[in-house]
Amino acid sequence: MQQKNQGPVHIAAIGLGWWGRKIVAALDGEEATVKVVCGVDPDPSAAVFCEGRFPMLESYEAALARDDVEAVVLATPHALHEKQIELAVDAGKHVFCEKPLAMTKKGAERAVRLCRDAGLVLGMGHERRFEPPVADMLVAAQEGRLGRIVQVEANFSHDKFLSLAASNWRLNAEQAPAAGMTATGIHLTDLAVRLMGPARDVRVACENLASEFPQGDTLSAHIRFENGGTAYVSASLATPFVSRFAVFGTKGWMDIRDKAHVESPSGWVVTSSSAGQAITVSEVGPAEPVRDNLVAFARAIRGQSYAITGEEMIDNIALLEAIIRAARTGQVETVA
Structure with a gap:
């Protein structure tokens, strides 16, 4: 995927429970560097949280399909991370993953390799x-x-x-x-x-x-x-x-x-x-x-x-x- 050379990085917030909402709130005022452009969560209360902030999409795949999304931030259950990272890499998106990256060393090695081979940045929620x-x-x-x-x-x-x-x-x-x-x-x-x-x-x-x-x-x-x-x-x-x-x-x-x-x-x-x-x-x-x-x-x-x-x-x-x-x-x- 062709990347922008300047301006804020546009991200999709995937998972808007307790910690996903903390992430969005922490980014208030940082739009010059990183901007949330959409969100995904199956909980109906997340749509209320998103109202007035950014659109709520029906699926992770819908977020990956958006041209204005450069990266995904995964604040999702641990067991989903490996597959979600694979799908993001396939779509040419950078990945920021909440901990843990994976539940096994083999899974972590694969996630790191996928991002590295694709020239994509992998960030971790080790704040x-x-x-x-x-x-x-x-x-x-x-x-x-x-x-x-x-x-x-x-x-x-x-x-x-x-x-x-x-x-x-x-x-x-x-x-x-x-x-x-x-x-x-x-x-x-x-x-x-x-x-x-x-x-x-x-x-x-x-x-x-x-x-x-x-x-x-x-x-x-x-x-x-x-x-x-x-x-x-x-x-x-x-x-x-x-x-x-x-x-x-x-x-x-x-x-x-x-x-x-x-x-x-x-x-x-x-x-x-x-x-x-x-x-x-x-x-x-x-x-x-x-x-x-x-x-x-x-x-x-x-x-x-x-x-x-x-x-x-x-x-x-x-x-x-x-x-x-x-x-x-x-x-x-x-x-x-």
């Missing part, structure tokens, strides 16, 4: 990378200011799903297995893989302690990496919101805590120290990482680089696949 203190942490690690990274400790939990109807796909053990892993924990493993490289193996405890969720409500994973080092990641669907990501290196460490869920971000508290220096505590003001990730995706379509590589996407899904397997077996599982 944690675009939180200002997290972005600073990643730069500090890349530049060697933290020294050799030896360990990660992280928790991302909330109780937002306790009010969902039992029929909601997010509470389907096949669609969203391993407690909060596909909802929240996958963001933490994305950052851990970015910092420490491909994982080697993982052991998981997944329990149902405070709900009737069929996939369990509380998970912890202990991960070892091919290049050495470990990560401890936890994700619960039964506690009030908490989000913490801490990285420890031989020259310094950083501990980043969100003040509120990324749905309505209100800033971060950062505790850190370098070798021989006192521990410091600072606050970072509010930002909108969901918007910033989508803007970065649009800019990548216009020729700039995108922060998340295809190899990192694949490595993260390989780890997710092993975590899901380990949650069922209770054994140490090798990452493919």
Whole structure:
């Protein structure tokens, strides 16, 4: 498909539930860079949401057929992603996919390969990378200011799903297995893989302690990496919101805590120290990482680089696949 060389990237919002509507709202005021031109969702309430914003189409295929759609943003159930990405590539559309990209390493490899071979940009809904203190942490690690990274400790939990109807796909053990892993924990493993490289193996405890969720409500994973080092990641669907990501290196460490869920971000508290220096505590003001990730995706379509590589996407899904397997077996599982 012939691409525009300038102007805003026109996108179709596919899936306008809780998170799809958050994405649309986050893009308000960004029309100079990225503009939503249509939406698709089977829920009649989505048409009310779209009214006055953009037209609501009857199907995904109808969105793909529009000449003014350059890219699709998939905020859809996990099991649909692989086929939807294939259809988008066939139509010559760039793809921004909410996490997880796929449920297996094989599926992730195919999605990355399809987009790459077609010369299309593949973006991922890992907005944690675009939180200002997290972005600073990643730069500090890349530049060697933290020294050799030896360990990660992280928790991302909330109780937002306790009010969902039992029929909601997010509470389907096949669609969203391993407690909060596909909802929240996958963001933490994305950052851990970015910092420490491909994982080697993982052991998981997944329990149902405070709900009737069929996939369990509380998970912890202990991960070892091919290049050495470990990560401890936890994700619960039964506690009030908490989000913490801490990285420890031989020259310094950083501990980043969100003040509120990324749905309505209100800033971060950062505790850190370098070798021989006192521990410091600072606050970072509010930002909108969901918007910033989508803007970065649009800019990548216009020729700039995108922060998340295809190899990192694949490595993260390989780890997710092993975590899901380990949650069922209770054994140490090798990452493919």
